[in-house]
Amino acid sequence: MSVVVTAPNPVIHPVAQREIFGALPTGVTAITGRTSGGSPRGFVVGTFQSLSLDPPLVTFCVDKSSSTWPTLRSLGRFTANILSTEQLHVCRALSRKGDEKFRGIGYEESPLGTPRISGATAWIDCEVISEVVAGDHFVIIGSIKAITPGTGEALLFRGGQFGEFTPEGRS
Ligand SMILES: Cc1cc2nc3c(=O)[nH]c(=O)nc-3n(C[C@H](O)[C@H](O)[C@H](O)COP(=O)(O)O)c2cc1C
Numbered sequence: 001m002s003v004v005v006t007a008p009n010p011v012i013h014p015v016a017q018r019e020i021f022g023a024l025p026t027g028v029t030a031i032t033g034r035t036s037g038g039s040p041r042g043f044v045v046g047t048f049q050s051l052s053l054d055p056p057l058v059t060f061c062v063d064k065s066s067s068t069w070p071t072l073r074s075l076g077r078f079t080a081n082i083l084s085t086e087q088l089h090v091c092r093a094l095s096r097k098g099d100e101k102f103r104g105i106g107y108e109e110s111p112l113g114t115p116r117i118s119g120a121t122a123w124i125d126c127e128v129i130s131e132v133v134a135g136d137h138f139v140i141i142g143s144i145k146a147i148t149p150g151t152g153e154a155l156l157f158r159g160g161q162f163g164e165f166t167p168e169g170r171s
Contacts, residue, residue, distance in 0.1 A: 022158070025156050027157075028154075029044070029081060029082050031043055031044075031062075032072075032079050032107070033072035040102045042072075042101060043094055043101075044091050044094045044095040045062065047059075047062075051141060057141055060140055062138050076127060077114055078125075079114040080123070082122045082123075083154070084119060084120060084121045084151070084152030088155065105118075106118035110125040111125060112127070119150070121149075121153065121154050122149050122150050124146075124147050124148075126144055128140060
């Protein structure tokens with residue numbers, strides 16, 4: 001089922017909106033799946049979140065201009081690969097456009113048949129259960145089928161820069 005979210009259109013400047021929300025740190029997650037012919041595809045989001053524990057659900061937002069999402073949507077399943085601080089190269093490769101993003105990137109197959117990128121801090125295998133149209137993005141809701149912890153520290157993104165979390169009191 002698809003729900004359309006509309007809102008009044010006050011004068012909110014997109015640059016100001018980007019700047020304010022860009023200051024809010026996010027994780028960096030690669031959403032991966034396959035074409036109907038079996039080729040790996042994926043893209044990077046900062047919007048991946050846990051949504052519900054009972055039932056276990058996740059969510060992320062994808063721009064309507066994404067060329068990869070329609071392919072993943074048609075198979076109805078994806079893996080969310082939570083990238084580590086050692087995987088900046090994976091982030092850069094998958095946040096480009098094109099069909100050759102997986103060149104040189106190692107991965108294994110999940111129980112759903114989706115690619116789990118080697119070296120991620122966790123893999124969350126999901127089936128798509130809902131998609132909401134919200135302005136220039138789609139909000140995707142996925143049902144978690146498997147969670148597998150990996151190793152390493154989560155890569156963070158803030159203000160156009162990548163980094164890692166430093167707990168208070170440590171320099
Ligand atoms: C750190 C980071 C976070 C991003 N977050 C999102 C996001 O939440 N949603 C989105 O649609 N694109 C996001 N992007 C941009 C996509 O990864 C990028 O547009 C990608 O090229 C889309 O590829 P596609 O057209 O093959 O789907 C992000 C990029 C980076 C580097």
